[in-house]
Amino acid sequence: MSTQAPSAIEKPVEHVSGITVRLVGDSGDGMQLLGQQLTNTSALLGNDVATFPDFPAEIRAPRGTRAGVSGFQVQFASHEVHTPGDTLDALVAMNPAALVTNLADLNKGGLLIVNDDSFEEKDLKLAKLNTSPLEDPSMENYRLIKVSMTRLTKEAVSEFGLSTKEADRCKNFFAMGLVYWLYGRNMDATLRFIHGKFSAGKSTIAAANEKALRAGWAYGETIEALGHSYSVQPAKLTAGTYRNIMGNQALAWGLLAAAQRSGKELFYGSYPITPASDILHELARYKNFGVCTFQAEDEIAAVCAAIGASYGGQMGVTTSSGPGIALKAEAMGLALMLELPLLVIDVQRGGPSTGLPTKTEQADLLQVMFGRNGESPLPVLAARSPGDCFEIVQEAWMLATQLMLPVIVLSDGYIANGAEPWKIPDVSKLAPIPVSHPQENNNPDGPFKPYLRNELLARPWAIPGTPELMHRVGGIEKEDGTGNISYDPENHQKMVHIRAQKVANAAKLLPPQSVEGPASGDLLVLSWGGTYGACLTAVQQAQSAGLSVAHAHLRYLNPFPSNLGEILARYKKVLIPELNMGQLRMLVRSRYLVDAIGFNKIKGKPFTVTELVEKISEHAR
């Protein structure tokens, strides 16, 4: 199928190294779909990509209002990119509300494409505007392209006899066609998507969407206002086969890999919550991998069922976001006392309480560190990018099984919904995660001792059904070794220390902290989680400008890598940028007595590289 219609007018092509585009419209306008298609297509063309979907919590927020604006930002480039870009080369706005809420991020001289048909009196009123922003003198700062998208789409699909509503729904594909022409994007993958999605009984819709897509492309080719198109060459990625991957998808697939590597069946207990639900949807599709997905009656049941499955010898996993993690706290303490392997995954969102369900934040770090009663430390790992989610849950399961304890993995809304090119690993080269269940009584003098420990202080994972190993476990304090109920003061102190030491022992199984940049100097930027890309890019830019700055990105938040204290001491200052009020900073200060500087943003949005570079420049020379 040829996607490049023979062109009457050959327009010149400008080669650029990278482009940042944001697509904005009503939450029902299909902006997320458009963005995902543009991302996937760009990745297939070999560009490096990074995305930032930004949408309201409501499924269909009131039409045309500012609150209902849904956006998708993507940066695609011929070089490595780690962020979706700070400011926009192009903004596609489907209505006035979308335009006015996003215009500030468009570069001066940037391309502004608007659906001219939706700037009528009633549309302006919905956006609470008295006059059309298109008439504003500030428009001179941009290359404004007004397109009658609604009318042109309707005309393009008139042959299919669709209803007005159905025809109107095709206009995001018209917009897509125009953007594809503008950036030399091949339409093949999106055409495959259209015909795959609207196959059974909806071939008319599919044909209409294809027509709208092609009409948008042809429109770009034809109109004089667009004098040229752009080209972005493939990025130089390391050799291998790649795909585009989103964070929650990578996380689900990582769980499948961890189960396979450990020879376990995956038991996944979950309760729907934004932004973690996609993990449940994804895993529910893979029952043929032996995955048991259990949508529980609440968050507590979800984690408790996972604990039950782990007790039975399966790979117990539960995922949630901040509010759900709060509900699971007591059960996490139980799993810690039972000393069973379990993964608890927190896809963080803006808090507190219901907070900002669809926005990103890093404010659950202290919750997962300390949000349980009693002395109850647990290992905490944090993913840094969408593709990293695949690795990190496997690493977490390795720790959980080696140490016999629950392990917490932090992701966030930005990572969960973000996408990046991902080099597909060779599954046959993934090392096994060794897991064993005892068959013999470990106590020659009496009943099996469920809390007899190995050199890592891990207890044996004896599972029901094994003769002679019957034992009872519970949340009540127990005597070491036998597991019998014990209120003995010395024993309690001993057990608290053992449980803490088990967590500390995780550092023995993990690699030391690495640093990018000079081994000593003015400033160390210490980051964790989803701010990785922005911090890395900012430090690289600052280094290029000659500043004395290095970057350490923490993957292990509890325990900290054993060499972290020594690294911190090598720099005059330590800057910790976080999307919270300074939670890692509090931990680092109390642990290492280092007077780290905070850079804290709590807006439900990721850092921009620009603001990070500015902050770095204040502290490094």
Add this chain to the structure above:
Amino acid sequence: MNTALKVLKADDFASDQDIRWCPGCGDYSILAQMKKVLPEIGIPPEQTVFISGIGCSSRFPYYVNTYGVHSIHGRAPAVATGLKLARPELSVWVITGDGDALSIGGNHFIHLLRRNVDLNIVLFNNRIYGLTKGQYSPTSVEGQITKSTPMGVVDHPLNPISIAIGAEATFIARSVDSNIKHLGAVLKRAAEHRGTSFVEVYQNCNVFNDGAFSYAQDKATRDDATVELEHGKPMIFGKNKDKGIRLKGFSLEVVDLAEGKVKEDDLLFHDEQADPALVYLLSRMRHPEFPEPIGVFRNVEHGTFEQAVRGQIDQAVEQRGRGDLQKLLSSGDTWTVKV
């Protein structure tokens, strides 16, 4: 290795732990009956798991030599559901109390019943919080004086059997701690049922709520204050077997058989597979207006949860083949970067 099947005895199910219930507690009797019934069921200790929540009754797992989890308050049904999904071949018992199952764990309780997970749940109902020393529970009666209700309970109590039928439980029964023969028989039937078996046991807390069920326990009163449900038999009760239960419109009434005006055939015949509405009526029979039914209220067959869940997994494997991770990771649009 001796391959001959061992004949199990009650002692095989006794753990080495000291029992820490108060002397005279009704829990002892339930434990004794359980240890007696387990060998009769014939499932070896290593295939049996007791899971409990929090409360006096929930210490139960420590006292039986099987696998066991003493979990957290109200959550035993959820832990047990996960275990049963993971290991459908195990025999799983949930031990709980009125506070554990009906207050803090009410949500899990109803969802366990409606899902019909193949396990047995025994609710020790003593109408009081014992382990926290005497606050009122969701089954405490109106007006009951407790430490937290010095002027009397104002809440209307929950009726465990009514809730169970509301959640469409497939096996619902009631027994009394002191009626050991009856209790043993009910526990055995619960174990034999496929699906969630719910057994409410009237259990005396002799420290904080002594005599709450004396009408159903004392020899002098129990024959008139309870009616034993027997499948296919008319509902007759009383020391002299001279009273019966008759259906009157949408309600029940107590009738006198002695005068000869009402014949046995006019009485309600108990049917364990009866319409849920009738089971609900039975659950509402409350002392002293009615004798309280003991025995099996309902026993119907319905597919189990774990069977359905595992069935979908098997079906997926059959239809799509065992999952191939490499294929999955490489599915959809990919591109190759050459060196």
